[in-house]
Amino acid sequence: MLTEDEKYMKKALKLAEKAFEAGEVPIGCIIVHEGKIIGRGYNRRNTDHSTLSHAEMIAIKKACAKLHDWRLEECTMYVTLEPCQMCAGACVQARIPKVVIGTTSPKSGSCGTVTNILNNEAFTHTCETVTGVLAEQCSALLTEFFVRMRAETKAAKLAAKEAQASENN
Numbered sequence: 583m584l585t586e587d588e589k590y591m592k593k594a595l596k597l598a599e600k601a602f603e604a605g606e607v608p609i610g611c612i613i614v615h616e617g618k619i620i621g622r623g624y625n626r627r628n629t630d631h632s633t634l635s636h637a638e639m640i641a642i643k644k645a646c647a648k649l650h651d652w653r654l655e656e657c658t659m660y661v662t663l664e665p666c667q668m669c670a671g672a673c674v675q676a677r678i679p680k681v682v683i684g685t686t687s688p689k690s691g692s693c694g695t696v697t698n699i700l701n702n703e704a705f706t707h708t709c710e711t712v713t714g715v716l717a718e719q720c721s722a723l724l725t726e727f728f729v730r731m732r733a734e735t736k737a738a739k740l741a742a743k744e745a746q747a748s749e750n751n
Contacts, residue, residue: 587682590614590660591716594684597624597637598662598723604629608723611637611661613645613654613678620657621645637661638669642676653677660684662720664691664713670699673709680710684720 584592590612597610601624613621623640627633638661646652654676662684665673670692673681681700683693692699693711700709 587660587712587715590619590658591662591682591684591720593619594660594662595716595719595723597622598720601625601637602723602727608727609637609661609663611641611659613641613657613659615645615649615654615657620648634668636666636669638665639672642672642678646676655679658682660715663687663724664693664695665700666690667692667697667699673700674702674705674707677707678709680712682715683711683713684715685717685724686713 594610594612597612598608599610601610602608604626606625606628609625611621611623612619621641621644623637623642623644625637626635626640629635638659641659642654645654645657652675655678657678658680659673659678660682661669664683664685664687665681666687667690681693686695688695690696694701694713699705700711702708
């Protein structure tokens with residue numbers, strides 16, 4: 583039997599898989615209000631050619647539009663990877679009370695790993711955080727993506743090298 587957090591994280595993972603299929607870093611995010619998903623997003627930075635197209639930013643924008651308010655005070659965010667500083671700041675600004683995180687981000691995690699924007703008492707709002715929900719699944723998807731990406735990069739470099747060698751002959 584899945585907990586509520588696991589149920590919603592599975593839905594965020596489905597979105598992360600969409601990002602993976604699109605060649606994007608597989609990060610998915612949903613926002614829940616009164617038991618209903620009101621915002622969905624997955625990473626689209628390369629597709630949109632925009633640094634702002636993080637899963638969390640897309641989900642926040644959709645949730646705000648659904649509620650006709652910039653405040654998401656009665657919502658919970660579920661995200662497969664720990665938010666960066668931009669997305670964590672957006673959570674604080676949107677007044678999201680709870681953020682549920684799949685796996686941590688050792689390079690840019692801003693919810694306790696590198697820095698902690700969500701629980702900084704200097705801000706007017708803080709967010710409760712829950713980490714490690716379906717962490718193995720979230721982490722495995724990211725690992726698979728980066729292993730595949732590195733293999734494709736290596737294959738492309740080898741093909742370019744071989745093409746160059748055949749041109750020289």
